[in-house]
Amino acid sequence: xxxxxxxxxxxxxxxxxxxxxxxxxxxxxxxxxxxxxxxxxxxxxxxxxxxxxxxxxxxxxxxxxxxxxxxxxxxxxxxxxxxxxxxxxxxxxxxxxxxxxxxxxxxxxxxxxxxxxxxxxxxxxxxxxxxxxxxxxxxxxxxxxxxxx
Numbered sequence: 001x002x003x004x005x006x007x008x009x010x011x012x013x014x015x016x017x018x019x020x021x022x023x024x025x026x027x028x029x030x031x032x033x034x035x036x037x038x039x040x041x042x043x044x045x046x047x048x049x050x051x052x053x054x055x056x057x058x059x060x061x062x063x064x065x066x067x068x069x070x071x072x073x074x075x076x077x078x079x080x081x082x083x084x085x086x087x088x089x090x091x092x093x094x095x096x097x098x099x100x101x102x103x104x105x106x107x108x109x110x111x112x113x114x115x116x117x118x119x120x121x122x123x124x125x126x127x128x129x130x131x132x133x134x135x136x137x138x139x140x141x142x143x144x145x146x147x148x149x
Contacts, residue, residue, distance in 0.1 A: 006088045010066060010101060013091060017099050026100040027070040028057035030089060030143055031107060036123035039132065040077070053122060053132050057100060066101040080107040089142040092135050102139045 017025065031038040039053040056077060060069035067085055074080040087104040094100065124132065126140055 007067075010088050013101070014066060022093075022097065022099045024096075024098040025060040025066060025069075026057055026098050027060055027066045027073065028055040028092075028100050028102045029070055029074055029083065029105045030055055030102060030139065031105055033123060036125055037129050039122045039124055039129065041120050053124075055102065055133070055136070059098075060101075067103070070101075070103055070105070074105070074107070078107075083107045087143075089139045092139065102136075104143055 014025065029038075038056065040056050042052040042054045056074060058069065058073035058077065060066050061072075064072070070085065071083060074083045084106045085103045086106055089102045089104055092100045092102060126144070129136060129140070
């Protein structure tokens with residue numbers, strides 16, 4: 001992501017989040033391949049329920065920027081060490097008080113998400129993702145109305 005306005009906007013939103021008392025920050029990646037979006041199972045689920053699905057996401061650690069956190073998460077969870085952030089799509093606030101910063105990304109060989117052979121995932125169209133992850137709809141609108149290339 002090379003647009004300094006967008007980087008400045010993200011920094012300002014992080015500062016505003018802290019001023020508003022929001023200390024739990026997370027970051028998520030919207031990764032597209034052949035008009036389908038990548039979903040991974042959420043980490044938290046009840047034992048007797050099917051997995052819930054979400055964008056690749058994780059917490060921002062103390063001392064990390066949200067973009068540094070995104071790079072770490074994609075490298076650790078999916079094996080993507082060369083992810084390129086192409087745009088900032090917005091924030092999603094969870095009921096537990098966590099604020100998630102969502103970015104569009106490109107990755108080398110997105111179809112090789114199973115780099116270790118055991119990473120559960122789904123590639124899903126944008127209509128179905130709206131049903132599975134309804135809180136993502138504003139982010140999808142931002143993604144499809146901007147050209148991040």
